[in-house]
Amino acid sequence: MDKIDIEQFYLDFRQEVVLEATREDAEIPTTEAFVGVMIDELSAASVFDEATVATYRSRGVEVSGYSLSDDLEDLAILVSVFKQSPKLETTTTAEIDTAINRAMGFLAKVRIELLKTVEESTPAFDMIVAISEAFPDIRKARIIIITDGLAVIKEREPLLGTRKRFYRSLDVRRLFQLAISGKPQESIDIDFVKEFGEAMPCLASSVFDSDLQAHLAIFPGAVLAEIYEKYGGRLLERNVRAFCRLAERSI
Secondary structure, eight states, rough: OHHHHHHHHHHHHHHHHHHTTTTTTTOHHHHHHHHHHHHHHHTTTSSSOOOOEEEEEEETTEEEEEOOOTTTTTEEEEEOOOOSSSSSEEOHHHHHHHHHHHHHHHHHHHHTTTTTSSSSSSSSHHHHHHHHHHGGGEEEEEEEEEEEEEESOEEEEOOSSSSSSEEEEEHHHHHHHHHTTOOOOOOOOHHHHHSSOOOOOOEEEEEEEETEEEEOOOOOOHHHHHHHHHHGHHHHHTTTHHHHHHHHHHO
């Protein structure tokens, strides 16, 4: 990766955020503009289907936006680490840990305390109501740290309990990689040895050409269930039947 290229990408991205914040039809704080731009980019990469900017911050609690699946089972909480630096900087482990802890604080208080402290006319109120009502159905909660820096840590191990919680950071480097790859969606990379303790044995099939080779593998049901729990419908994006179903819904 060329450092000059990513630095120029950052400057262009920073300018996009500024322009979004100063649109004539709706001037908004730069922090909210950053969250909105990141949501647009991550939605295009299928990190989630749809998300809403909703800023709330109090002692030990912070959230910048959220996404709730149609079946109410999958919740994504976004927290921003917005540095607003004139040049590309590192987002440290300590900054990511703080953001995660503040998001956890939000999840701990969302049903009991927060509705009493938020104005009803704000997006934060609508977010808290939606999450509170969906809470009994939520099976998986993702905490996504979005930052305009270069994140030190990309993912964390899930914390298991009544609901599975996954932690992830998405930064300028990831946006840059998506931009230069030419791929409309984020790739899924799974280290089976790290996550499941062993590699998945595969049989190489016929070589169709110099760039394409097929492999045959059998995946245990528990492994497939765990992968789907983490990545959801993104696993099916390249499945032709899933594509056809999506096309039918759009007609």
